[in-house]
Amino acid sequence: MAERPRLLFVSPRFLFPMDQGGKIRTGNILRHLRGGAFHVTLASPAPADAARHRTEIEAACDRFVSWPEAAPSRLRRVLALGSALPVAAATDRSAEGRACVARLVQDRPEVVVADFPHADVLMPPVPGDRPSTPPGPGDPPGAAARSGPARVMFTHNVEAEIFERHAARARVWWRFIWAEQHRKMRRFEQAALRRYDTVIAVSTRDASVLRTRYDLPHVAEIDTGVDLDFFAPAPPGSPPDPDGGTLVFVATMSWAANVEGIHFLLDEVWPRLLQRRPRLRAVIIGRNPPASLSDKVRARGLAVELTGFVDDIRPHVARADVYVIPLWVGSGTRIKAFEAMAMGRPVVSTSLGIEGLDVTDGEHFLRADSAEAFADAILSLLDDPTRGARIASAARALMEERFSWARVARQFEAICLQALARRSGG
Incomplete structure (x- = not known):
């Protein structure tokens, strides 16, 4: 040979x-x-x-x-x-x-x-x-x-x-x-x-x-x-409580754009969400969250968990009612979007967060490019879990078809x- x-x-x-x-x-x-x-x-x-x-x-x-x-x-x-x-x-x-x-x-x-x-x-x-x-x-x-x-x-x-x-x-x-x-x-x-x-x-x-x-x-x-076997679809959970729900974001905290996106989520989106869902919580996964974030969460008494480093993100992502990507700066493509889609979690993202990925707004994810639009998209999925499941299923099918x-x-x-x-x- x-x-x-x-x-x-x-x-x-x-x-x-x-x-x-x-x-x-x-x-x-x-x-x-x-x-x-x-x-x-x-x-x-x-x-x-x-x-x-x-x-x-x-x-x-x-x-x-x-x-x-x-x-x-x-x-x-x-x-x-x-x-x-x-x-x-x-x-x-x-x-x-x-x-x-x-x-x-x-x-x-x-x-x-x-x-x-x-x-x-x-x-x-x-x-x-x-x-x-x-x-x-x-x-x-x-x-x-x-x-x-x-x-x-x-x-x-x-x-x-x-x-x-x-x-x-x-x-x-x-x-x-x-x-x-x-x-x-x-x-x-x-x-x-x-x-x-x-x-x-x-x-x-x-x-x-x-x-x-x-x-x-x-x-x-x-x-x-995306690794389709590793990020296998998570079993469907119970619908979120009418005044609650769980958001998840996975972020490398050493990258300034991720930290800026989390501040946007907490400062501009979170207050809008709490008006409708006062028991909403968020889980933000990433090594060494900066003091600017942990201090903000503690000072405001926010139901936001900063996990720090975890060996396996999948259990956290599996519990998400909505996976969010609140990014305004970057280039290339965000692999985290495909990982969430492969696990069957509905995704809400800015245009930048989904940039370069061949997915369709309204079919595979929801696009939102302002604080008001971001909150509205999250609430629409929390209010209608059937719609979220439909979007998540379509996204997983696309991952299997094209993106191994x-x-x-x-x-x-x-x-x-x-x-x-x-x-x-x-």
């Missing part, structure tokens, strides 16, 4: 546990690429206790190569504000990581995939390109020449767009910081993406924006996926094979 082409997948962060959107997307795609058309080497930083994730690592790749993970540091991020690079790229720089990737490229894999644009700071320079970051001491001359591997960039977002949207909503001082990060990221993202033969986007909408904004010749797209991770991984694999064929002149 012919030897499979080798694919080197470079991630700027350790993927396990898969507890954030980008890690969930990448980890599941890798799991379903394993054993397919490519022999996959995953390269990433790794913490000292990486061995406890051995089973997950082995399920995601044929070979794992790592360098020491830098301890997260707020000071490092603050100092990175003075860099010419955006903070995300500046804090992912690693001399050890760059040298490790350079050695792996010297092994001449047929395809190299960078996970997120800021992974480009770990890549060897390509002669004739404008590098997005200066060459490092471990970079061998000509290690990634144009006659070398097919180069694929996997973008989970339009990165510059996130900062642009933050700047549009921020107050004066923060507006300046977000605007400056937008300027740096737009310049970095353009330079980085143009160094790759193919760019993979996570939606038709993102593909169009990237193609137009950065004048990229080869932008392909994949769907967002196995199907998404085959899309990703096909794009990498096409990039290899173009590089080989096929």
Whole structure:
């Protein structure tokens, strides 16, 4: 049997546990690429206790190569504000990581995939390109020449767009910081993406924006996926009490947009809901909720549970009468929407929260883009559980039909094979 082409997948962060959107997307795609058309080497930083994730690592790749993970540091991020690079790229720089990737490229894999644009700071320079970051001491001359591997960039977002949207909503001082990060990221993202033969986007909408904004010749797209077995439909519960009900939101609390969305829910939507349903409660799931949220919940005596980190979100989501996504800033797609839909929970979301996902308002979810509309949509589902069940059932059926991770991984694999064929002149 012919030897499979080798694919080197470079991630700027350790993927396990898969507890954030980008890690969930990448980890599941890798799991379903394993054993397919490519022999996959995953390269990433790794913490000292990486061995406890051995089973997950082995399920995601044929070979794992790592360098020491830098301890997260707020000071490092603050100092990175003075860099010419955006903070995300500046804090992912690693001399050890760059040298490790350079050695792996010297092994001449047929395809190299960078996970997120800021992974480009770990890549060897390509002669004739404008590098997005200066060459490092471990970079061998000509290690990634144009006659070398097919180069694929996997973008989970339009990165510059996130900062642009933050700047549009921020107050004066923060507006300046977000605007400056937008300027740096737009310049970095353009330079980085143009160094790759193919760019993979996570939606038709993102593909169009990237193609137009950065004048990229080869932008392909994949769907967002969901683990249909893990997020199996939850058994239907009892209808909510006439004056109660439970809302659920899953949020990575280290992301400012999630925290802003929760404040919007508590400040602008919650009072409207309590007028009709005074015993309503909410469960907000996510590691390390900031003091601004916990203090607000405590001071106002709100029936809102901030769980912190949980090993398994499913029991909480299963108890939701309505799953909410109150987001105003972001890019890419929100995997959390598909997870809730796969579990058969009716979803209320802003347009941004559902952006890029091929679902229909009124059929698979309810769209709401103001505090009044958000409250009205939630109340309509609480008041009419039959309607909520119908929307949830339609959404689950769509997940089963189109959005398994196995199907998404085959899309990703096909794009990498096409990039290899173009590089080989096929």
